[in-house]
Amino acid sequence: MSEKVLIRPHGGARWAIVAVVVAYVTVVIVVPLFALVATVAGDLRRVLEEILDPGALHALMLSAVVAVIALAVNGVAGVVGALVLVRQRFWGKRALDALIDMPLAVSPVMTGLAFLLLFGRGGWLRPVLDAAKLEVMFAFPGLVVATLFVTLPFTIREVALVLDEIGTSEEDAAATLGATSWQAFRLVTLPNIRHGLELGTTLTVARALGEFGAVLVIGGAISGKTQTATTFIHTAIDERRDATAYGIALILAAAAAALLVVLQRRPRKGT
Numbered sequence: 141m142s143e144k145v146l147i148r149p150h151g152g153a154r155w156a157i158v159a160v161v162v163a164y165v166t167v168v169i170v171v172p173l174f175a176l177v178a179t180v181a182g183d184l185r186r187v188l189e190e191i192l193d194p195g196a197l198h199a200l201m202l203s204a205v206v207a208v209i210a211l212a213v214n215g216v217a218g219v220v221g222a223l224v225l226v227r228q229r230f231w232g233k234r235a236l237d238a239l240i241d242m243p244l245a246v247s248p249v250m251t252g253l254a255f256l257l258l259f260g261r262g263g264w265l266r267p268v269l270d271a272a273k274l275e276v277m278f279a280f281p282g283l284v285v286a287t288l289f290v291t292l293p294f295t296i297r298e299v300a301l302v303l304d305e306i307g308t309s310e311e312d313a314a315a316t317l318g319a320t321s322w323q324a325f326r327l328v329t330l331p332n333i334r335h336g337l338e339l340g341t342t343l344t345v346a347r348a349l350g351e352f353g354a355v356l357v358i359g360g361a362i363s364g365k366t367q368t369a370t371t372f373i374h375t376a377i378d379e380r381r382d383a384t385a386y387g388i389a390l391i392l393a394a395a396a397a398a399l400l401v402v403l404q405r406r407p408r409k410g411t
Contacts, residue, residue: 173393180390183383190384191391195363199372200391202283206355206368207348210287214344218295219330219337225296226303240297243290251289252357255282259358278360283368286354291347295340302336303329342403346396 180187190196225237243251258265259276269276276282310332314324352370359366361375369388376385 176386176390176393180386186383187387190381191387193384195367196372196384196388198364199367199369200388202280202367203349203369203392206283206287207345209284210291210348211341211345213288214291214295215337215341217292218299218340218344219333221296222299222303222333223329226300227308240293243292248286248290248351248353249357252286252354255285255289255354255358259285277358278362278366280366282358283355283366286358287348287351290351290354291344294343294347295337298336298340298343299333300336302333306332338403342399346399349392349395 221240225233256277257263259269259282260266274281276285310328311324314328319327350370352374355366355368356371356374359368359371361367361371363375367375369392373385373388376382376388
């Protein structure tokens with residue numbers, strides 16, 4: 141029987157690797173965030189006045205609403221999709237598995253253009269939308285559709301990883317003891333995948349809050365209607381309203397950081 145050999149660097153090599161990683165993270169993440177915080181702190185009164193503008197508040201609220209919808213939809217669809225991928229066998233499973241990762245591989249701007257071909261003027265689905273009297277492009281439903289597309293993989297992938305790791309032994313034992321499929325899911329599967337679900341939905345919300353390209357193309361960044369926090373930042377920079385842009389950007393960064401901190405503080409199974 142072969143044994144795995146774990147090679148660990150010693151002495152100077154170990155500390156050199158640690159230093160490189162710390163330096164890389166510092167340059168890529170810490171320094172830009174520090175610059176943002178310092179800039180906002182240097183003109184805090186003006187920033188507070190700017191972000192309390194009705195347009196800025198509406199953009200923040202719209203982003204929050206879209207993120208909550210993405211959280212709810214992906215929370216359900218992520219669990220169902222993961223169960224299908226891990227526990228079911230069917231023709232085309234590999235193709236479906238690859239398609240789920242598509243939002244991670246394509247540009248959000250390209251996504252917006254693709255939806256424009258479907259829902260825009262003369263689009264493939266335009267007759268259906270006209271019959272239903274429903275607007276998608278440059279309207280709130282378009283923001284939701286774009287956000288659901290870009291956030292699709294996160295919950296499915298995280299839950300699928302946990303399902304693959306835990307196997308079906310506990311669920312089989314529950315079935316042997318007379319539990320129904322729903323009881324086994326509610327009492328066994330769901331508690332076991334809780335951490336994966338929490339991680340996936342946290343990443344979903346963070347991604348939803350930070351989405352820019354797709355919602356810009358589909359929503360058009362119409363002030364007071366489809367302008368999210370990220371597109372508001374883009375408009376503010378164009379209009380040289382730097383204080384507003386930096387303030388909104390810091391709020392989004394703080395929200396994402398808070399989500400990750402809360403997630404990390406949650407106890408995991410077995411700890």
